[in-house]
Amino acid sequence: MSGDSTRTGVGNVVIGQSGGPTAVINQSLVGVIEGLRGDERVGKILGAHHAVRGIVNDDFIELQDIPQDRLDRIAQTPSAALGSSRDKPNREYCEKIFDVFERRDVRYFFYIGGNDSSDTCRIVNDLAKEHGYELRCFHVPKTIDNDLVENDHTPGFGSAAKFVAQAFMGDNLDNKALPGIKINIVMGRHAGFLTAASMLARQGSDDGPHLIYVPEVGFDEDKFLEDVDRVYSKYGRCLIAVSEGIHDGTPVEQPNGKVEPTPMAVKLAVEQGHHVEYDSHGNVQLSGSGALGDFLAVHIKKNLGMVKYPHPTEPGKTTLRVRADTFGYSQRSFAGCVSATDQQEAREAGRQAAQAALMGDIDGSIAIQRDPGEAYRVHYQVIDLAAVAGKTQHLHMKYIVDNNNIADSFREYIEPLVGKLPIVESLRMPQPVEAGA
Amino acid sequence: MSGDSTRTGVGNVVIGQSGGPTAVINQSLVGVIEGLRGDERVGKILGAHHAVRGIVNDDFIELQDIPQDRLDRIAQTPSAALGSSRDKPNREYCEKIFDVFERRDVRYFFYIGGNDSSDTCRIVNDLAKEHGYELRCFHVPKTIDNDLVENDHTPGFGSAAKFVAQAFMGDNLDNKALPGIKINIVMGRHAGFLTAASMLARQGSDDGPHLIYVPEVGFDEDKFLEDVDRVYSKYGRCLIAVSEGIHDGTPVEQPNGKVEPTPMAVKLAVEQGHHVEYDSHGNVQLSGSGALGDFLAVHIKKNLGMVKYPHPTEPGKTTLRVRADTFGYSQRSFAGCVSATDQQEAREAGRQAAQAALMGDIDGSIAIQRDPGEAYRVHYQVIDLAAVAGKTQHLHMKYIVDNNNIADSFREYIEPLVGKLPIVESLRMPQPVEAGA
Numbered sequence: 001m002s003g004d005s006t007r008t009g010v011g012n013v014v015i016g017q018s019g020g021p022t023a024v025i026n027q028s029l030v031g032v033i034e035g036l037r038g039d040e041r042v043g044k045i046l047g048a049h050h051a052v053r054g055i056v057n058d059d060f061i062e063l064q065d066i067p068q069d070r071l072d073r074i075a076q077t078p079s080a081a082l083g084s085s086r087d088k089p090n091r092e093y094c095e096k097i098f099d100v101f102e103r104r105d106v107r108y109f110f111y112i113g114g115n116d117s118s119d120t121c122r123i124v125n126d127l128a129k130e131h132g133y134e135l136r137c138f139h140v141p142k143t144i145d146n147d148l149v150e151n152d153h154t155p156g157f158g159s160a161a162k163f164v165a166q167a168f169m170g171d172n173l174d175n176k177a178l179p180g181i182k183i184n185i186v187m188g189r190h191a192g193f194l195t196a197a198s199m200l201a202r203q204g205s206d207d208g209p210h211l212i213y214v215p216e217v218g219f220d221e222d223k224f225l226e227d228v229d230r231v232y233s234k235y236g237r238c239l240i241a242v243s244e245g246i247h248d249g250t251p252v253e254q255p256n257g258k259v260e261p262t263p264m265a266v267k268l269a270v271e272q273g274h275h276v277e278y279d280s281h282g283n284v285q286l287s288g289s290g291a292l293g294d295f296l297a298v299h300i301k302k303n304l305g306m307v308k309y310p311h312p313t314e315p316g317k318t319t320l321r322v323r324a325d326t327f328g329y330s331q332r333s334f335a336g337c338v339s340a341t342d343q344q345e346a347r348e349a350g351r352q353a354a355q356a357a358l359m360g361d362i363d364g365s366i367a368i369q370r371d372p373g374e375a376y377r378v379h380y381q382v383i384d385l386a387a388v389a390g391k392t393q394h395l396h397m398k399y400i401v402d403n404n405n406i407a408d409s410f411r412e413y414i415e416p417l418v419g420k421l422p423i424v425e426s427l428r429m430p431q432p433v434e435a436g437a
Numbered sequence: 438m439s440g441d442s443t444r445t446g447v448g449n450v451v452i453g454q455s456g457g458p459t460a461v462i463n464q465s466l467v468g469v470i471e472g473l474r475g476d477e478r479v480g481k482i483l484g485a486h487h488a489v490r491g492i493v494n495d496d497f498i499e500l501q502d503i504p505q506d507r508l509d510r511i512a513q514t515p516s517a518a519l520g521s522s523r524d525k526p527n528r529e530y531c532e533k534i535f536d537v538f539e540r541r542d543v544r545y546f547f548y549i550g551g552n553d554s555s556d557t558c559r560i561v562n563d564l565a566k567e568h569g570y571e572l573r574c575f576h577v578p579k580t581i582d583n584d585l586v587e588n589d590h591t592p593g594f595g596s597a598a599k600f601v602a603q604a605f606m607g608d609n610l611d612n613k614a615l616p617g618i619k620i621n622i623v624m625g626r627h628a629g630f631l632t633a634a635s636m637l638a639r640q641g642s643d644d645g646p647h648l649i650y651v652p653e654v655g656f657d658e659d660k661f662l663e664d665v666d667r668v669y670s671k672y673g674r675c676l677i678a679v680s681e682g683i684h685d686g687t688p689v690e691q692p693n694g695k696v697e698p699t700p701m702a703v704k705l706a707v708e709q710g711h712h713v714e715y716d717s718h719g720n721v722q723l724s725g726s727g728a729l730g731d732f733l734a735v736h737i738k739k740n741l742g743m744v745k746y747p748h749p750t751e752p753g754k755t756t757l758r759v760r761a762d763t764f765g766y767s768q769r770s771f772a773g774c775v776s777a778t779d780q781q782e783a784r785e786a787g788r789q790a791a792q793a794a795l796m797g798d799i800d801g802s803i804a805i806q807r808d809p810g811e812a813y814r815v816h817y818q819v820i821d822l823a824a825v826a827g828k829t830q831h832l833h834m835k836y837i838v839d840n841n842n843i844a845d846s847f848r849e850y851i852e853p854l855v856g857k858l859p860i861v862e863s864l865r866m867p868q869p870v871e872a873g874a
Contacts, residue, residue: 021614023607047864050614061864073862079610081864086615170460170770173516177458177487178523182766289734290727290763297726325765326727329619333607336859337773422773425510427484427498427518 010041011107014055015063016048017080018113018120020144022156023163023338024346028112028140029082030075031350033063036108039358046104051085051113052120056096075347078333089120094127101135108136108357112350114143114154118365119389125363136357139365139385140349144332147191149391150383152370155349158342158417160187160331161197165421167327168201172208172239173424179237180321181228181300184209185293187331189245189263192216192395194331196406197414198241200421208239210405216395217403218249219264224296225303227404232304244292244326265292293324339419345378352380365389376416447478448544451492452500453485454517455550455557457581459593460600460775461783465549465577466519467512468787470500473545476795483541488522488550489557493533512784515770526557531564538572545573545794549787551580551591555802556826562800573794576802576822577786581769584628586828587820589807592786595779595854597624597768598634602858604764605638609645609676610861616674617758618665618737621646622730624768626682626700629653629832631768633843634851635678637858645676653832654840655686656701661733662740664841669741681729681763702729730761776856782815789817802826813853 015032017025029047036042045064048054061082066074074081089097100106111121118139125137141148144160164186175182186195192214199212210231213219231238247261254260268291269276305320349366356362364382371377399410452469454462466484473479482501485491498519503511511518526534537543548558555576562574578585581597601623612619623632629651636649647668650656668675684698691697705728706713742757786803793799801819808814836847 017614021611063864070862073860074864076859077610077861077863078607080614081862082614084614166772166774167767169772170515171766173514173772174458174766174770177454177517177519177521184765289731289761291731294726294728294731323766324726325767326763327765327767328621328762329608329611329760330604330762330764330767333611335603335606335610335861337603422513423510424514424772425507425518426514427500427511 010043012043012105013045013108013110014048014060014101014106015045015082015110016051016054016112017082017084017142018051018111018117019084019086019142020114020332021079021084022142022144022332023078023159023334024155024342025079025112025142026077026081027075027343027346028142028155028350030071031347031352032110032112032140032354033066033071033350034347035351035354036358037064041358042108043105046106047082050083051111052087052089052093052097053085054083055100056093058100075343078335078338086116088116089123091127094124097124098127098131098133102133107134108138110138110140110350110353110357112140112142114141114145115148115388115390115392117142118148118385121365122385122389125385137363137385138353138357139388140353141366141368141388142346144194145188145191146193147393148367148388149393150365150367150388151393152368152378153417154368155342155346156332157193158339158345158419159337160194161200161414162339162342162418162421163331163334163337164194164197164327165200165418166337168198168209168239168241169421169424171325172201175208175237175239178321180323181232181238181240181297183240183242183293183296183322183324185242185244185290185324185326187327188215188243190215190392190394192243192400195241195243196395196399196410197418199406199408199410200414200418203424204426206235208237209241210235210238212241212406213243213246213404214395214400214406215243215245215247215263216397217400218261219246220248221299223403225300228300229304229308232309242292242296246292264295265289268292268295290324290326293326297322297324339417341417341419349380356382447480449480449542450482450545450547451485451497451538451543452482452519452547453488453492453549454519454521454579455488455548455554456521456523456579457551457769458516458521459579459581459769460515460596460771461592461779462516462549462579463514463518464512464780464783465579465592465787467508468784469547469549469577469791470503470508470787471784472788472791473795474501478795479545480542483543484519487520488548489524489526489530489534490522491520492537493530495537512780515772515775523553525553526560528564531561534561535564535568535570539570544571545575547575547577547787547790547794549577549579551578551582552585552825552827552829554579555585555822558802559822559826562822574800574822575790575794576825577790578803578805578825579783581631582625582628583630584830585804585825586830587802587804587825588830589805589815590854591805592779592783593769594630595776595782595856596774597631598637598851599776599779599855599858600768600771600774601631601634601764602637602855603774605635605646605676605678606858606861608762609638612645612674612676615758617760618669618675618677618734620677620679620730620733620759620761622679622681622727622761622763624764625652625680627652627829627831629680629837632678632680633832633836633847634855636843636845636847637851637855640861641863643672645674646678647672647675648841649678649843650680650683650841651832651837651843652680652682652684652700653834654837655698656683657685657840658736660840662737665737666741666745669746679729679733683729701732702726705729705732727761727763730763734759734761776854778854778856786817793819
């Protein structure tokens with residue numbers, strides 16, 4: 001943006017929702033609308049249909065007159081009500097955006113999204129400066145991956161973590177009732193936060209997940225077999241959380257130009273002769289396939305099941321019950337599994353962006369930061385777009401135990417974000433059963 | 438059982454939970470305990486650890502003294518608190534069961550389970566008769582597949598259907614936000630009830646699932662492509678529900694002796710050189726793998742994506758966003774997604790079994806039957822074990838439309854079983870977008 005004072009004339013607003021949807025991204029949309037409404041400097045509030053694509057196509061919906069009760073229902077609805085996109089605008093794309101902004105006298109731009117989306121926001125803002133076009137540009141954070149730097153956590157994560165925790169709570173009990181080895185693949189390309197959330201399912205000492213593999217450390221297929229064998233020999237069952245982004249730790253230049261290890265899921269797809277997809281940001285597509293889980297299940301069966309574990313009822317035979325589930329899109333969009341804290345913070349992040357945009361000559365990204373002290377409290381801070389754009393926050397190494405588990409101390413971090421979980425009750429004290437039972 | 442009058446002496450009780458767990462199978466367990474407690478003819482109430490396997494191993498837990506508040510918490514906990522098993526007792530196995538029953542003076546046997554479990558119950562009961570051993574034998578229904586004959590529906594189904602409905606509600610919105618083709622694989626080996634439950638996600642005329650494939654009818658891979666192409670051309674997106682049990686309709690003799698079509702998932706596993714697992718009932722294992730969904734996604738990409746749909750931003754290129762998720766075990770055990778009606782009925786089915794066993798010289802299975810009339814009401818009936826054992830209830834053909842969808846009239850049947858779903862709200866009227874967008 002340019003100019004050195006608070007705007008006094010009336011200007012229009014564009015809001016977009018970008019990247020993978022979450023259960024609370026509509027809370028932020030409604031928060032922005034609520035933060036803007038009633039201010040005399042705000043003209044039309046235009047929702048861009050399918051993010052930047054809606055801007056260049058001049059495809060908008062007016063949002064300023066929606067009644068509050070309808071806004072409240074929209075806020076509670078999962079996924080992006082405006083529609084989303086994974087487009088990353090280049091210079092030409094952005095020129096088109098400005099044509100539309102100028103023609104429509106758009107002076108406030110709010111872009112709700114993740115890591116890549118904050119980068120889009122930064123590029124649009126830089127172009128506004130170059131054009132000498134007065135534009136307040138705000139990024140509102142959103143990602144179930146929880147991988148934005150400068151943030152204690154991001155809207156969308158708490159609800160996705162709640163889904164993962166509740167799925168693992170149930171699956172731990174399922175695995176206890178019908179013992180075997182169970183692998184669940186959890187979303188998170190580069191950051192292990194969501195996979196680590198599975199640890200919330202542990203209540204008793206024999207509860208799973210017994211092993212948790214995150215992409216912050218390398219994954220070793222042989223060590224994995226040893227881990228599984230050790231747990232199974234102890235408990236007669238084994239519940240495992242695996243991030244979709246696990247890799248062998250060897251850095252290689254990727255199609256997006258970054259030098260980082262190739263995810264095992266990608267290697268498998270190539271080996272199996274499948275077409276590997278990349279989005280327009282050069283990021284590989286990992287979700288929407290069960291290949292990684294299936295590979296790990298077969299890997300266990302071939303190397304442990306057939307050689308080591310006697311069949312429980314048929315003498316001379318060996319067997320091992322191994323299953324893999326890939327949680328998939330339900331993690332980000334399941335209707336009816338939200339964290340109340342996540343909802344409230346997502347709404348507030350939107351309001352804060354609106355208020356900051358109206359307050360002065362600033363642009364930036366809203367960051368959620370945790371206050372020190374026993375009780376959980378956060379504050380919202382405006383940070384530079386460049387500080388958050390294109391960077392990835394990782395799970396702190398202090399939480400990663402033996403490259404195969406998550407420390408109990410992670411509970412302090414994550415519990416307030418997820419909130420209350422269902423109560424479960426067991427009939428008996430934890431009782432290890434013999435391997436092969 | 439033998440004898441011709443109501444028991445007057447004190448006898449002990451054994452309760453077991455068998456087969457795949459559900460979100461409400463512990464409600465039935467608690468229902469049986471509540472129905473028995475306080476009756477002077479009831480001695481110890483013994484829970485068999487891991488079903489029939491616990492009986493032959495003399496591995497029990499005493500249940501008669503658990504305080505009511507703890508029972509209530511156990512009832513709300515998903516999965517089988519006693520542990521489960523898929524063992525199908527043969528004659529030798531049953532002799533062992535009677536040794537234990539006789540030694541422990543067990544006179545009441547309650548077995549909570551599905552189709553195969555009711556058969557187990559029948560065999561045990563027949564053996565009791567042959568031995569002249571007085572035993573009241575009751576089967577309490579449970580299965581997320583909803584495939585027990587003589588029942589309008591079964592405990593466990595409503596909660597699993599709620600999970601499927603909420604997952605599809607969210608995924609429909611996700612697919613609307615980021616358009617493409619999305620396949621979700623739903624549990625249900627022989628019966629399409631759970632897959633059909635996905636239709637509850639439809640609220641507006643363009644809402645998915647747009648296509649629903651159940652195992653009651655044959656699946657044609659070419660027709661599937663035509664269906665998907667037609668929907669995608671109309672809406673610019675396509676959400677699909679597919680039962681894990683779909684097949685090409687050609688009957689073949691199976692390892693369990695039944696003559697029925699081989700599931701496509703099994704054919705794929707064989708083609709891919711994977712070991713195909715059968716349980717001790719001779720039933721093939723379908724869940725716990727993403728292979729079917731992945732196959733269908735690749736099938737679409739190869740035959741539609743690469744030839745028909747132009748890339749939205751890169752001229753000359755073709756593309757199609759296709760993803761597949763396999764819902765997996767969360768359908769039966771996710772903590773915190775239950776139908777209130779399902780909970781209440783599962784509890785009542787357990788109580789009814791206990792009361793029937795104490796009332797007279799009868800054995801049987803508790804069946805839930807729906808009363809005629811506008812308002813939803815059910816009654817519980819004791820039916821012969823032989824009437825339900827080993828038989829499979831299918832989705833009525835009147836609900837299956839064009840071999841690729843479920844009729845709106847199914848809503849009347851299923852809505853009362855699932856209960857209230859989350860409210861979702863859209864920003865705009867349904868608006869078909871162009872294919873390839």
